[in-house]
Amino acid sequence: MIPALQQPFADAIHPAFTQAFSQATELTRRPMAVPFEAARQQYSLAVRAGLQPNSMLAYRDHFKTLDQLEKATLGPFARQL
DSSP, X not given: OOOTTTHHHHHHHHHHHHHHHHHHHHHHHHHHXXXXXXXXXXXXXXXXXXXXXXXXXXXXXXXXXXXXHHHHHHGGGSOOO
16 A cells, blocks of 8 residues: 555656556557558559459458458557557
8 A cells, every 4th residue: 555645646657657658659559550551551542543443342351351460460559440
């Protein structure tokens, strides 16, 4: 148990620590997610250029596969929707 004198300090530190951890996690995740974001962008550009079918089913299959690959590769750092 935290003594009464230290409780305000602990209450003040907890949000700052949580925010710092969240920011560190995001800064770590971003560079690792770049190849997956690039693949999403390339697929969209290929559809616009007519190289891929403009199909909801093809879109679903591509992004489902990409999502599974991202989760297998990055684990807890993968995109969470």
